[in-house]
Amino acid sequence: MSVDPEDIGRNNGFHNSDDMSIGHFKPLVSDRYLSDLHEYIFHFTKKGNVKSEKLKIGLTYQDKTNIGRWKTAIRDRRDRGNVWFIPYPTVQEARPHPAVFPVKLSERCIQLHGIKKNMLVYDPFIGIGTTALACIHLKVNYIGTEIDSQYIGVPKQRISDYLQTNFSK
Numbered sequence: 001m002s003v004d005p006e007d008i009g010r011n012n013g014f015h016n017s018d019d020m021s022i023g024h025f026k027p028l029v030s031d032r033y034l035s036d037l038h039e040y041i042f043h044f045t046k047k048g049n050v051k052s053e054k055l056k057i058g059l060t061y062q063d064k065t066n067i068g069r070w071k072t073a074i075r076d077r078r079d080r081g082n083v084w085f086i087p088y089p090t091v092q093e094a095r096p097h098p099a100v101f102p103v104k105l106s107e108r109c110i111q112l113h114g115i116k117k118n119m120l121v122y123d124p125f126i127g128i129g130t131t132a133l134a135c136i137h138l139k140v141n142y143i144g145t146e147i148d149s150q151y152i153g154v155p156k157q158r159i160s161d162y163l164q165t166n167f168s169k
Helices: 103-113 130-138 153-167
Strands: 120-123 141-144
Touching: 103 130, 120 130, 130 141, 130 153
Parallel strands: 120 141
Antiparallel strands: none
16 A cells, blocks of 8 residues: 555554655566456355454544544444554565465454354365464454365464464463
8 A cells, every 4th residue: 555645644553754665565577557456355145144243343533522523433443444554574585375365364253253152163275274363353253265285284383383373370
């Protein structure tokens, strides 16, 4: 995401006199197209009637006068919108899987769906176990499957390492 200084807004802590870029940049080698700097997230449900819990992943208002001024703004929490900035570590070495993403992305999607008692998250493409780690962190049950046998050991090891690091005290 790139922002011009005059478009940043007030009272947000950014004080940069130059153009500001946040996040990772994957250049598109083309003189005709702009680089895609986003990915889509789809929220599919069986009947299409599951409401999202947008404020669970919401933000506080920058301008507090919005609270009460808008009909829906009854507390200091607003819809995050459809553009989320989620940093992830830059991969300097070979990727362990071709489709890696940050745990925080899975966490937000699960929270947006709504965490319920005895909820089960199914990840049909467990890959390296990122969604499983998010579920463990959020105390949600999970199950995952993977068709590519070369990855089966990776999520098991990541989950084991995470449990040992975070719950062995």
